[in-house]
Amino acid sequence: MTGxxxxxxMLGAAGVGAVVMVQAWRRRTDYDFATRSVVIxxxxxxxxxxxxxxxxxxxxxxxxxxxxxxxxxxxxxxxxVRQPFAEVLTIVADVRRRYDAERAxxxxxxxxxxxxxxxxxxxxxxxxxxxxxxxxxxxDAMNTHFWGPLFMTLSTLPHMRRLGEGRIVNISSIGGRIxxxxxxxxxxxxxxxxxxxxxxRYELASENILVTTVCPGLMRTGSPxxxxxxxxxxxxxxxxxxxxxxxxxxxxxxxxxxxxxxxCRRGDAELVITVQAKVxxxxxxxxxxxxxxxxxxxxxxxxLPTGPQGNIARLGRESESEWAPSALxxxxxxxxxxxxxx
Numbered sequence: 001m002t003g004x005x006x007x008x009x010m011l012g013a014a015g016v017g018a019v020v021m022v023q024a025w026r027r028r029t030d031y032d033f034a035t036r037s038v039v040i041x042x043x044x045x046x047x048x049x050x051x052x053x054x055x056x057x058x059x060x061x062x063x064x065x066x067x068x069x070x071x072x073x074x075x076x077x078x079x080x081v082r083q084p085f086a087e088v089l090t091i092v093a094d095v096r097r098r099y100d101a102e103r104a105x106x107x108x109x110x111x112x113x114x115x116x117x118x119x120x121x122x123x124x125x126x127x128x129x130x131x132x133x134x135x136x137x138x139x140d141a142m143n144t145h146f147w148g149p150l151f152m153t154l155s156t157l158p159h160m161r162r163l164g165e166g167r168i169v170n171i172s173s174i175g176g177r178i179x180x181x182x183x184x185x186x187x188x189x190x191x192x193x194x195x196x197x198x199x200x201r202y203e204l205a206s207e208n209i210l211v212t213t214v215c216p217g218l219m220r221t222g223s224p225x226x227x228x229x230x231x232x233x234x235x236x237x238x239x240x241x242x243x244x245x246x247x248x249x250x251x252x253x254x255x256x257x258x259x260x261x262x263x264c265r266r267g268d269a270e271l272v273i274t275v276q277a278k279v280x281x282x283x284x285x286x287x288x289x290x291x292x293x294x295x296x297x298x299x300x301x302x303x304l305p306t307g308p309q310g311n312i313a314r315l316g317r318e319s320e321s322e323w324a325p326s327a328l329x330x331x332x333x334x335x336x337x338x339x340x341x342x
Contacts, residue, residue, distance in 0.1 A: 031167075031265040034059035037112040039105070041095050041152060042122030044071035045340035046221040047171065050257040051119060053079055056086040058261075063089045063108040063115075066122070074340055087112075095122055096143040101151035109159060117264060118156050119169040120149035120193075125223060126313075127240050128230030130184045131305040137230075137313075141189035145172075149193055153200065157209070166209040169264050170197035174217045174277040178284045178291075181299040182236065201269055210267035214260055217277035218243060218250035222336025224324075225317045231310040234321035235303035241316065241324040245331040249276065253335060 038055055042048040043064030052062050056079050066072050072090040079086050089111045093100040108115055124144050126137055149170055160166030175183055176190030194213055201211040224241040243249050251274050263271040272278050284291045316324075325333050336342050 031267070032058075033117075033261075033265070035061060036116040037061045037063070037108065037114050038117040038119065039063040039065065039108050039115055039152075039156070040119045040121055041065045041148065043119075044068060044075040044090075045226075046223050047216075047219060047253055047257060047339075048119070048121040049075050049078070049339055050221070050253050051121070051260060052088075053082060054254075054257050054261055056083040056088070060117075061087040061089075061112050063091060063104070063111070065091045065093050065095060065104050067092065067094050071340060078340065095148040095152055098147075098151045098155075101148070102155045105152070105155040105159070114163060115156055115159055115166070116163075117167045117169070118152055119171070119260075119264075120152055121169075121171045122148055123171065124186075125183070125227035126185050126230070127182055127227055127236050128310070129182055129303070129305040132230040132310045133185055134311065137185045137228075138188065141185040142192065145186075145189035146192040146196060150196060157204075160209050161207060164208060167264055167267065168197075168200070168204075168209065168211045169214060169260065170194075170211065171214045171216070171260075172197060174215055174272070174274075174280060177215050177272075177277075177281050179295070181295060182231075182302050198270075212263050212268050212271060214263065214271045214273070215277065215281075216251070216256055216272075217274035217280075219253045219256045219273070220244060220250045220331050220335045221253045222332055222334075222339050222341035224329075224332055225315070225336050225341050227316045228313045229316055229319045230313055232303040232306050233310075233314045233319035234323075237316045237319035238321055238323035239302060241329045241332050245329045247331075250274075250331075253339065 033055055038060045040048050040052055040062065043052050044066035052064060056062060064072055064075055069092045072092060076088045076090050079088050089108060091104045091107055093104040095101045122144060124140060126141060153168060170193055172194045173190040175187040176194040180187045197211055197213040204211055224244050227240065229236045256273050259271060259273055272281060
């Protein structure tokens with residue numbers, strides 16, 4: 001190695017060291033959510049509502065965006081009962097449409113004068129064999145999990161750049177890091193969100209706009225009741241609701257929300273929630289063939305495709321059986337009642 005090469009290598013190492021030190025110092029700095037303007041999509045129920053409650057406890061000024069006006073009204077009332085002086089703006093909008101995303105951001109700016117944090121949480125869940133999924137299912141998933149966060153980000157970036165800072169949290173999924181059988185449209189769209197989120201992180205960090213990609217495993221939010229089922233509807237709903245309920249497979253949503261807020265506070269690049277999710281990602285990376293064989297075996301345990309009636313989507317609440325609700329799904333139904341999923 002020539003002297004010039006050695007010098008360049010040392011300079012490169014010093015540069016990397018300086019970046020690491022700056023990031024470490026930034027992580028030491030407390031990010032106070034009090035009076036911060038935080039926008040949460042899908043904020044009317046489930047994880048979004050739980051995050052909103054916890055941020056209200058810290059004094060954040062909240063903008064909750066969802067498609068259902070009644071759900072938003074209940075969510076706002078819920079937060080104000082817990083925090084009587086909480087500032088909560090609710091906006092009925094479909095962030096899958098760029099105009100709606102731009103309008104929502106404009107309304108939040110008009111109300112609070114600034115936007116410090118955007119949490120792209122809005123999501124849908126589609127469960128069933130790939131044989132029963134149609135192009136419209138993939139469109140719906142991509143519109144919700146990719147285009148929605150992109151529209152929200154593009155609408156917010158000019159303002160954050162004027163502020164000279166900002167934080168964006170994208171709620172992806174373990175399904176955005178590993179493929180999940182019987183959830184192919186969901187998983188494919190979450191992969192797209194993970195790629196978008198990671199790429200934006202690298203490009204925006206120099207502008208002090210920190211993007212955090214969150215990949216949770218199963219969380220007990222109560223969401224299976226509002227998930228879309230295809231195929232053998234009762235069987236599909238049963239395995240999904242049971243998996244969502246068991247302590248060994250799912251995490252309490254309050255705990256998950258605390259981890260997400262902490263990651264946003266620190267400006268982390270990524271947060272993977274649950275040990276099970278971390279192990280699955282590691283296994284997929286280290287032993288892809290063995291992991292694929294294991295997932296293939298799991299797929300064989302799931303319900304088989306059925307006739308044309310399986311192409312019709314039904315909500316989880318419309319697909320109940322002796323297995324769900326049951327003692328095995330008690331935690332999911334309790335969470336649904338607590339988090340506005342009923």
